[in-house]
Amino acid sequence: MTLPPGPRLPGPVQTALWVGRPVELMDRCARRYGPIFTLRPLGIGAAVFIADPAAIKQVFTADPNVMRAGESNAFMEPVVGNRSILVLDGSEHLRQRRLLLPPFHGERMQSYGELIADVAERDVAEWPLGEPFAVRPRTQAITLQVIMRAVFGVTDEERLAELGARLTTWMDTGSGRARWVATLIPALQRSFGSERSPWSQFVSARDAVDELVYDEIARRREDAGLAERDDILSLLLQARDEDGEPMSDSELRDELMTLLVAGHETTASALAWAFELLVRNPSALERLERELAAGEDAYLDAVIRETLRLRPVLPIVGRTLSEPFDLAGWELPAGAMVAPCIHLVHRRPDLYAEPERFRPERFLDAQPDSYAWLPFGGSVRRCIGASFAMFEMTVVIPAVLRRLRLRPVGRRPERMRRRAITFVPEHDALVVAARRTTALGHKRVPAAAVAA
């Protein structure tokens, strides 16, 4: 069996580059070896990166029992738990997916519109004026509030503050600049005899979150008004699988953590990128403001799609092969990981004219192809929060622009840097904001949910 070509650098060097310089590594390999190449980071063996839509189609339409996403995602188990949809494969994965999908149906999103608009407006009212500040921590505060309210269904302000504080502490232990390396690598998942080791701190912060989450699940089970509630936890509590079985407490905990982890930093980063790209492209920003003022959502939708094309939050999705697989003429061995490369396929000049330019217009008349535009992955593993994320962006971006005029800081666009597994702007999207004096009279919540 032969693997596609790739750099001959030793495993530790490839790992260091994948962690510290992922964009340069992917770009260089694509230039040198073409759209299908092999990397060998430590702990993974062979990872076959794919930037060819036909080969990506082969991956997404193959038997999911052969293309095992859960196995590729196993490194997230300490965070999301072993019952999470992310780390399961086969029938267990399908069971969780059937239980989780209904609350995320496109039309349901509408019911969260007012909630998202309230959270965004309240936060934007506190954004500093006339001095540089980073947008990403602000969008992250917004998406965290949205998840806690819309997904967990917490409304009591004191509990929200406590849950928010514990979640933030926990996520900082897991995704701070270097700490995530220490918490995601199995060999380092030990206390080393110290309560101050990264792993010990991670575990105690996780226990503190779990305590509140299990308490919330127990309270909700007792809630006489459960049937009338529309938050996602309440819907999941009422969901039944094909055998009529409800989800257990530990399944619910793991799925809540999954929705938090999968849905919160990702959407926050996508929003930060949208503002970074808009302030660097004044004509696009002006057109967006004009169209929003006229009550038009089409350009906003194109801005969101173009942001997710040019700055995809996740650079790859992974599948581990359970048996040999013939991919585009290569006979790949069982155990290899195949990785449709979102970052590279989104930059192919044959698919996107002037791929490095931010041109939302390209999405105005054309719907993107599923194997050429894949910010949410694909197959039976496609992101279940895609509509939710796009809808949240559709509400938050106008909420900011209605109140503020934004301008960039510095002349150079921000590069992509890694934060745990997501790509964020290197300076977290620095901008200067000024109060808008002329009204941008756009409706708070768009009439129709965006079909992602």
Ligand code: HEM
């Ligand atoms: C802009 C924001 C987001 C991006 C870019 C994003 C991207 C992704 C990607 C690339 C995957 C992997 C798909 C694959 O393996 O083919 C994924 C999976 C997933 N996402 Fe998202 N996501 C976002 C927001 C959300 C939100 C808001 C939620 C829920 C609240 C969510 C929940 C999930 C779940 C549960 C999965 C696992 C699906 C499965 O394994 O069957 N995501 N997402």
